[in-house]
Amino acid sequence: MEAYGTDALGLLGDPTRRAIVELLARRPRTVGELARALPVSRPAVSQHLRVLKDGGLVVDQAAGTRRIYQLNPDGLVAMRAYLDRLWDDVLTSFQKAAEAASVDVEEEK
Amino acid sequence: MEAYGTDALGLLGDPTRRAIVELLARRPRTVGELARALPVSRPAVSQHLRVLKDGGLVVDQAAGTRRIYQLNPDGLVAMRAYLDRLWDDVLTSFQKAAEAASVDVEEEK
């Protein structure tokens, strides 16, 4: 099992995928709509959507001959959780550094 | 000028870079320390560090013949801001969808 938020973060590495996510954040769209809004072909969009879906960042539903994609809030939550974790580590790291520095000052006296 | 948080997010697309960031989150380290903790060569680490530095995610300082790298909190803040923005869009998107749905219900009567 791979940590969820970490590779979801990796999904946003590609600019086109970021653009898709940003478009879907504003409102759900069909594959064709996305393709028309982007400088790449429709199959390219389909492939990105599959990756995003596998990563848990989007969900889709059939609507006649079309397929409506929208962001999966859980995916965003997972990414934020990952960043929060990093943030926590950084804070405690800084705190330890500060404590060590003050110890040094004490010893200097 | 390119949006700050967005391409910082792109930097975490690479697994090795994510590992470096996670190691630096816990405590500052030298290049050699990072390389020893990772399955890639030291030059590879150097190259990743340059990318991370250009992206504003890490800062470094000379210490004798070594070079100490640590996370730049501003970088994390920027990434979180980006995610918060997406989150905001998703929320308003859902809200609009809910409103539209309730309007539909009204019209059904």
Add this chain to the structure above:
DNA sequence: GTTAACGGTAAGTCTAAACTTACCGTTCGT
């Protein structure tokens, strides 16, 4: 039942970038 719109998938190409080895400059210790 036929046609058109929509979208997923397969196959192949091509480029970006992650990695290696080799080399060089700098700083410290002795």
Add this chain to the structure above:
DNA sequence: ACGAACGGTAAGTTTAGACTTACCGTTAAC
């Protein structure tokens, strides 16, 4: 002053993956 440790950079290789075209199945409209 000399050697060793540390780390940045250049050059070259190789792989991942983003993209295209071509094709096929499905649904809906008429």
